[in-house]
Amino acid sequence: LAKTTQPISMDSYEGQEVNITCSHNNIATNDYITWYQQFPSQGPRFIIQGYKTKVTNEVASLFIPADRKSSTLSLPRVSLSDTAVYYCLVALVPDKLIFGTGTRLQVFP
Amino acid sequence: DTAVSQTPKYLVTQMGNDKSIKCEQNLGHDTMYWYKQDSKKFLKIMFSYNNKELIINETVPNRFSPKSPDKAHLNLHINSLELGDSAVYFCASSLGGTESYEQYFGPGTRLTVT
Numbered sequence: 001l002a003k004t005t006q007p008i009s010m011d012s013y014e015g016q017e018v019n020i021t022c023s024h025n026n027i028a029t030n031d032y033i034t035w036y037q038q039f040p041s042q043g044p045r046f047i048i049q050g051y052k053t054k055v056t057n058e059v060a061s062l063f064i065p066a067d068r069k070s071s072t073l074s075l076p077r078v079s080l081s082d083t084a085v086y087y088c089l090v091a092l093v094p095d096k097l098i099f100g101t102g103t104r105l106q107v108f109p
Numbered sequence: 110d111t112a113v114s115q116t117p118k119y120l121v122t123q124m125g126n127d128k129s130i131k132c133e134q135n136l137g138h139d140t141m142y143w144y145k146q147d148s149k150k151f152l153k154i155m156f157s158y159n160n161k162e163l164i165i166n167e168t169v170p171n172r173f174s175p176k177s178p179d180k181a182h183l184n185l186h187i188n189s190l191e192l193g194d195s196a197v198y199f200c201a202s203s204l205g206g207t208e209s210y211e212q213y214f215g216p217g218t219r220l221t222v223t
Contacts, residue, residue: 044212046213
């Protein structure tokens with residue numbers, strides 16, 4: 001199973017773009033890359049999923065280079081409400097999702 | 110309407126007791142899951158279940174058992190509770206196939222074993 005490495009924490013200010021990079025050097029050919037967000041005392045919330053290149057939705061963008069050994073979650077113009085823990089996961093099948101320690105993002109006014 | 114709901118939200122009990130946590134989803138999803146988040150905030154999958162197959166994480170003690178009365182419900186039964194079972198338990202659900210990576214989580218049940 002692919003292991004992921006993310007920064008433990010990041011700080012930002014409102015209105016800035018935040019990029020969180022995840023390393024997954026031993027990602028398998030058929031693994032998907034998924035990002036979740038978790039607020040205190042709540043369950044994780046799905047943000048975005050991708051396999052290669054770039055994926056964009058109304059919340060974020062996911063950039064995946066050709067070798068797929070890393071991925072970057074991009075949050076445009078963050079607000080205070082984006083303060084949360086962000087998890088990067090890679091898995092072939094959904095019931096093999098492994099949540100790591102995540103990245104704790106703190107957004108300041 | 111709450112998509113994935115769990116009851117109770119808080120559960121305090123003594124070692125050795127047997128308890129259950131209920132989970133219901135109204136999304137029409139095919140697959141449901143149970144996760145455990147410990148005090149260090151590590152979130153680990155315990156079970157995944159659809160109407161055909163139960164997949165158990167091999168690290169889960171057999172004191173834990175999921176019970177699914179129907180497609181919309183997946184309850185978690187825990188026998189002979191131990192101190193180490195104290196954690197937040199999350200239920201989740203998803204569609205099948207590649208859409209299963211988009212899982213919808215419940216609010217969690219904080220279990221405290223004394």
